[in-house]
Amino acid sequence: MALALVLAAGPLLIAPAIAAEEERAPPGLLAAVEGRPVAPALSLGALDGAPVALAADAPPTIVHFFATWCAPCRTELPALADFARRSGVRVLLVDVAEPADRIRRFFAEGTAGAAPGPVLLDQNRAAARGWGVSLLPASFVVISGRLALAYEGEVDWADPKTHAAIAAAAAPPQKNQPKEAQGEQTR
Amino acid sequence: MTTRRDLLKAGALAGLSAGAAALLPRAAFAQAAEARVFAPTVGNWRSFQITTTVEILKPAGKVQAWLPVASFSNPDWFKPGENTWTTNARSAKIVRDARSGADILHVAWAEGEPAPKVELVSRATTRDFAVDLTKPGKPTPLTAEDRRRNTAATDLIPTDGIVKATSDKIVAGKASELDKVGAIFQWIVENTYRNAATRGCGIGDIAALLKSGDLGGKCADLNALFVGLVRAQGIPARDVYGLRVVPSRFGYKSLGANSEIVTKAQHCRAEVFLSEFGWTPMDPADVRKVVLEEPPGKLALDDPKVVAARKALFGSWEGNWFAYNTAHDVALPGFDGPHLGFLMYPQAVTASGLLDCLDPDNFKYTIRAAEIAV
Numbered sequence: 001m002a003l004a005l006v007l008a009a010g011p012l013l014i015a016p017a018i019a020a021e022e023e024r025a026p027p028g029l030l031a032a033v034e035g036r037p038v039a040p041a042l043s044l045g046a047l048d049g050a051p052v053a054l055a056a057d058a059p060p061t062i063v064h065f066f067a068t069w070c071a072p073c074r075t076e077l078p079a080l081a082d083f084a085r086r087s088g089v090r091v092l093l094v095d096v097a098e099p100a101d102r103i104r105r106f107f108a109e110g111t112a113g114a115a116p117g118p119v120l121l122d123q124n125r126a127a128a129r130g131w132g133v134s135l136l137p138a139s140f141v142v143i144s145g146r147l148a149l150a151y152e153g154e155v156d157w158a159d160p161k162t163h164a165a166i167a168a169a170a171a172p173p174q175k176n177q178p179k180e181a182q183g184e185q186t187r
Numbered sequence: 188m189t190t191r192r193d194l195l196k197a198g199a200l201a202g203l204s205a206g207a208a209a210l211l212p213r214a215a216f217a218q219a220a221e222a223r224v225f226a227p228t229v230g231n232w233r234s235f236q237i238t239t240t241v242e243i244l245k246p247a248g249k250v251q252a253w254l255p256v257a258s259f260s261n262p263d264w265f266k267p268g269e270n271t272w273t274t275n276a277r278s279a280k281i282v283r284d285a286r287s288g289a290d291i292l293h294v295a296w297a298e299g300e301p302a303p304k305v306e307l308v309s310r311a312t313t314r315d316f317a318v319d320l321t322k323p324g325k326p327t328p329l330t331a332e333d334r335r336r337n338t339a340a341t342d343l344i345p346t347d348g349i350v351k352a353t354s355d356k357i358v359a360g361k362a363s364e365l366d367k368v369g370a371i372f373q374w375i376v377e378n379t380y381r382n383a384a385t386r387g388c389g390i391g392d393i394a395a396l397l398k399s400g401d402l403g404g405k406c407a408d409l410n411a412l413f414v415g416l417v418r419a420q421g422i423p424a425r426d427v428y429g430l431r432v433v434p435s436r437f438g439y440k441s442l443g444a445n446s447e448i449v450t451k452a453q454h455c456r457a458e459v460f461l462s463e464f465g466w467t468p469m470d471p472a473d474v475r476k477v478v479l480e481e482p483p484g485k486l487a488l489d490d491p492k493v494v495a496a497r498k499a500l501f502g503s504w505e506g507n508w509f510a511y512n513t514a515h516d517v518a519l520p521g522f523d524g525p526h527l528g529f530l531m532y533p534q535a536v537t538a539s540g541l542l543d544c545l546d547p548d549n550f551k552y553t554i555r556a557a558e559i560a561v
Contacts, residue, residue: 102545
């Protein structure tokens with residue numbers, strides 16, 4: 001279900017084929033998920049701590065699927081951590097199908113910086129499947145229990161548009177405002 | 188159990204001392220230095236012994252380990268031998284994963300064992316093998332079950348979606364099995380690359396690989412992609428997971444084990460079942476390994492060494508490699524954790540969870556290989 005939803009979001013998926021060795025697609029921008037469907041359930045054991053569940057009334061949260069073997073993930077994590085520090089947005093990292101020892105060593109080595117949030121363990125890929133993740137890294141922004149933004153691939157967390165997109169998605173809906181406030185032109 | 192005598196080669200070497208026997212691997216390395224055109228043909232049988240030693244450095248709670256053993260068999264080129272082990276474990280036995288067919292040495296220690304250790308000695312006999320693809324024959328057809336198993340999707344090797352679409356595009360206009368498989372082999376060689384930064388042999392998540400557009404990886408990625416693309420055409424294919432054990436006799440440093448310590452020499456190959464030829468060796472990932480690693484490195488596709496490997500590895504390979512199994516989605520007996528995509532490395536679990544099989548120094552495990560007399 002989630003995959004179809006993400007597909008509906010349009011430009012987030014299939015990256016252009018890269019023929020040249022070690023060339024990578026440039027980081028992209030989060031895209032709105034059509035219809036803001038309810039986020040799939042997420043309740044997993046954590047790397048070093050109590051199990052974590054994403055509650056429907058949780059504050060805006062970035063759910064970020066990654067793996068230590070994934071090269072763009074390693075590039076993206078420090079940028080995501082920096083974004084989380086600057087913005088204060090909560091981050092849940094979900095490692096896909098790796099032993100805890102490997103993840104601990106990965107963060108201990110420091111090449112990807114400190115983890116910007118709890119690291120959840122999706123050992124059997126069930127969460128990745130439930131969220132329709134077919135490519136790592138994959139990021140979802142969950143607002144009030146609903147999928148607001150998503151991107152499969154490396155997100156450009158340094159781009160101001162990323163912060164603006166999350167801020168706009170998290171802004172409360174504005175009802176019964178004057179037309180001027182809604183940006184509609186008046187004569 | 189193994190004795191020193193077993194390590195002595197037959198014939199001229201049979202009278203050497205144990206000390207001289209220890210020199211055998213070096214002799215093999217010296218022999219391998221002579222460069223020849225890479226063109227394996229059906230060769231003489233050779234026997235190998237691999238010794239896998241596992242020591243759990245930080246035991247906690249219930250400790251278990253699972254070691255792959257040779258359970259693959261193809262009378263044309265690989266015959267598994269005996270497995271023996273020594274351990275301080277409470278129990279150790281060979282168990283077959285019913286779904287995948289992989290034989291596994293399952294070891295369980297008593298809680299509180301301060302230094303869990305197991306040493307497994309596995310033997311097998313193998314040889315260079317080649318199929319003459321210009322001479323079709325009438326091999327025994329696969330059973331329905333074997334055909335089903337070797338055309339099926341696995342957890343990480345789907346045969347629909349982007350895999351099927353890519354495969355169909357590659358084989359467009361090709362009619363015969365051989366032409367289709369040839370097109371897929373050449374597509375892998377021309378469109379993927381070996382990524383030296385990939386840990387271990389790769390993960391083998393082929394749909395993600397295709398979707399990313401970044402077709403880099405190692406054998407468990409590139410040969411799994413090959414197998415998936417072939418299976419997507421309904422043609423039986425299988426990854427064979429194993430270990431390089433001795434140097435290449437053709438002088439290709441990249442295609443052999445260049446030390447008796449082969450702890451990180453895991454390698455998976457592929458076989459395709461062609462109706463007129465039977466199971467046929469294929470290894471496009473090793474063509475990309477030659478491109479990247481054969482001295483001086485980063486060779487062009489028209490380099491003579493690459494050309495020779497590209498030609499040979501479509502239908503033949505060298506018997507300097509030890510096969511474990513063709514298993515996917517492996518359920519470790521006595522463990523309620525996730526299935527493994529494949530079983531090529533030793534595995535172990537403690538109260539802290541699965542240990543990192545790609546970190547042999549901290550796990551810890553070592554693997555040694557030697558050629559032996561039968």
